[in-house]
Amino acid sequence: MSVMETVVAPVQPASPMAEMTVEEGHLIIQRSGQTKIRLHPIWLRERLNDARITDPLTGQRLIEAADLPLDLTITAVSENLTLQFSDGFECILSERWINDILSGSPEQQPVLWDSTLTLPESYDFSEIQRQHRKDPSHNPPLAAFLDQLKTYGFSIVSNVPTHMDGALEFAGTIGPIRYTNWGGLADVKAIANAYDLTMTPRHLEPHSDNPYREPVPGYILLHCLTNDAAGGDSTLVDGFKAAETLRIQDPEAFETLTSTIVQFRYRDSTSLLENRAPLISLDEKGSVRQVRYSNRTELIDLLPDEHLDRYYRARQALWHLILPASPLTLGFKLKPGDLLMMDNYRLYHGRSGYTLDHGSRHMRQCYMDRDIVASKRDVLKRQKQAI
Numbered sequence: 001m002s003v004m005e006t007v008v009a010p011v012q013p014a015s016p017m018a019e020m021t022v023e024e025g026h027l028i029i030q031r032s033g034q035t036k037i038r039l040h041p042i043w044l045r046e047r048l049n050d051a052r053i054t055d056p057l058t059g060q061r062l063i064e065a066a067d068l069p070l071d072l073t074i075t076a077v078s079e080n081l082t083l084q085f086s087d088g089f090e091c092i093l094s095e096r097w098i099n100d101i102l103s104g105s106p107e108q109q110p111v112l113w114d115s116t117l118t119l120p121e122s123y124d125f126s127e128i129q130r131q132h133r134k135d136p137s138h139n140p141p142l143a144a145f146l147d148q149l150k151t152y153g154f155s156i157v158s159n160v161p162t163h164m165d166g167a168l169e170f171a172g173t174i175g176p177i178r179y180t181n182w183g184g185l186a187d188v189k190a191i192a193n194a195y196d197l198t199m200t201p202r203h204l205e206p207h208s209d210n211p212y213r214e215p216v217p218g219y220i221l222l223h224c225l226t227n228d229a230a231g232g233d234s235t236l237v238d239g240f241k242a243a244e245t246l247r248i249q250d251p252e253a254f255e256t257l258t259s260t261i262v263q264f265r266y267r268d269s270t271s272l273l274e275n276r277a278p279l280i281s282l283d284e285k286g287s288v289r290q291v292r293y294s295n296r297t298e299l300i301d302l303l304p305d306e307h308l309d310r311y312y313r314a315r316q317a318l319w320h321l322i323l324p325a326s327p328l329t330l331g332f333k334l335k336p337g338d339l340l341m342m343d344n345y346r347l348y349h350g351r352s353g354y355t356l357d358h359g360s361r362h363m364r365q366c367y368m369d370r371d372i373v374a375s376k377r378d379v380l381k382r383q384k385q386a387i
Helices: 041-045 095-103 125-132 138-151 168-170 239-249 250-257 305-322 369-386
Strands: 019-023 026-030 037-039 074-077 082-085 091-092 156-159 185-189 204-209 218-229 234-238 260-268 272-277 280-282 288-291 328-333 339-343 347-351 360-370
Touching: 019 074, 026 041, 026 074, 037 041, 041 082, 041 272, 082 369, 125 156, 125 272, 138 156, 138 339, 168 218, 168 260, 168 339, 168 360, 234 239, 239 250, 239 288, 239 305, 250 280, 250 305, 305 339, 339 347
Parallel strands: none
Antiparallel strands: 019 026, 026 037, 074 082, 082 091, 156 339, 185 360, 204 347, 218 339, 218 360, 234 328, 234 347, 260 272, 280 288
């Protein structure tokens, strides 16, 4: 009998997890009532939970996977879950490990929303800070805050100190901030001779921040120091909701905005920043991964008239979905000590105009990268599952 034909009697582990067999050099796992799973021998070998393959502490691979024989096969699996390979390597599988690699971590699905959304509860910074000082890897209120951020694309923490660097105290419970040409923590308030419309009392149409950067900052942290001017309400639109609505109502416009590359550009006396991307980006499954909209910085190449006509019509269709008076726009007013954290890949944000005849409006803003935030959320989730 050749290696490729080697078979063993079905193995029945003590756990009700699955039945394991070998077929044509692959490990076959059959869970009760489910379709059988066929595991490629190299795929399995390069991720084995074995100290000869992966480092026990870091989980990083110790072998050079590209040097494994391309004709590698699994020759047998015994009753005690010992796995044998055609090159003589043997190891004992862990039922829990097999479950882990097959199950993976369930992806937290976003909840799409519109203007009827009741503003989610805010979280108390003093409690988050207290837990962080006690144990940075176990912080239930911060974990809840980050889960809410993942679910809705935004979350609010209250009672953040209203001194100039108060936002950094909160950001420090998550990780390092993203520095840009504007520094780390920047003012958002009306000033004379403003270099950006953000620094005027003018209303700001729905937009995503910094689409002219590569990579685009993942999250925006907007900290309110004072906000007693007339107007100046914050506005949010769920860009994923807008994109999915467009996909249903106007498939041609959706296809145009996902396939047409435009240029985003920002320049001032010290910077010239450019990036090219579509207004709606999809992942490999066709799901919306990122939205962009920046009337102030977006330009399109001189394409054929018919393409430009399609693009301008599609852009207008999207704009009509997200404009400030639309049913998708959520409005509210931040109060001193509130910090609004927003997913810059998902949300469009803006504000109503305000006047400075009485009162003032002063925000401070910084950015965080997506991997930093995801890492903190996953660490806190892992710690919660371990308890």
